[in-house]
Amino acid sequence: MSVTDTTGGVSIKDVLANSYKAPATTNDAISSATSTATGSQTLGKDSFLKLLVTQLNNQNPLDPQDNGEFVAQLAQFSSLEGITTLNDSVKNISDAFGSSQALQASSLVGRSVIIKTDKTVVDTSKTMDGTVVVPESGDPLTVTINVKDADGKAVRSIVLEKQNGGVTDFKWDGKNEAGEVAPAGSYTFTATTTIDSQSVALDTYLPATVNSVTMIPGEELMLNLAGLGKVGISNVQTIGK
Known part of the structure; x- marks a missing residue:
């Protein structure tokens, strides 16, 4: 087959x-x-x-x-x-x-910080320390700091003579021109100098007290300052006592 x-x-x-x-x-x-x-x-x-x-x-x-x-x-x-x-x-x-x-942040509450501002709340029973930024110039400059109250009324003028360029400290003892202690409250500090016959405004750095802290995830830490409101922590120059 x-x-x-x-x-x-x-x-x-x-x-x-x-x-x-x-x-x-x-x-x-x-x-x-x-x-x-x-x-x-x-x-x-x-x-x-x-x-x-x-x-x-x-x-x-x-x-x-x-x-x-x-x-x-x-x-x-x-x-x-x-x-x-x-x-x-x-x-x-x-x-x-x-x-x-x-x-x-919790350790900042109640402490004083130094920030760039022209206004702050002052306890006039104590001496307030501040700083002003003086521009570079060929000759020493005279800096005038005018202190005004919350109503815009002139309280005191602080004169700093022969200041070289850089950061300069100044103090206010809390008294007015008559030598009387001014009431505690909010005050404005306006610093000026004269360069080439022109008036020049200067930056001031003043102390402020931290009342509380605001934290928002993903955002900058915010300090709630007495009399100033919210300020980013990146604006703080110095942390005091």
Whole structure:
């Protein structure tokens, strides 16, 4: 009995190609994995890995994923995991910094700070110390500081003679021109000098008391100063007692 060859020269590759049917739900599987892995969340490392495994499970065995592409995806996964770890570390550092800042801020309440301003609340029973910034000039300058009360009435003039350029200290003993102690309250300090026959306004730095501190996550620490309101801590020049 003879046997007839009916394969007609068909190769094993052709047989596999004809017998292999890509899963009808390949795209659905990946879509489902994406939906399950991510939901409404940002794609994370666990979601990325789940999608990668789903992609491998549904690849065509006759046309598998290129090794280079697979390695690239693994490298992406490694980078994603590293970024996630870095984000966690930065968050921990930020939380620790916030706690440290809160502790430092609480120690400022009741203390005096020096800021750039022309107005402050003065306890006239004590001598108030302030500073004025004198511009550079060829000759020493005479600086005049006029003190006015909350109503704009002149209280005292403080004259500083022969001042060189730079920061110069001045004091007010809380008394008016008649030598009487002025009432405690809000006062304005206007500093001027004359350069080339022109009157020039100068910056003054005055003390103010911290009444409270306002902390808002992600924003600058704000100090609530007596008579001045909120001032950013970056504006503080010196912290006193």
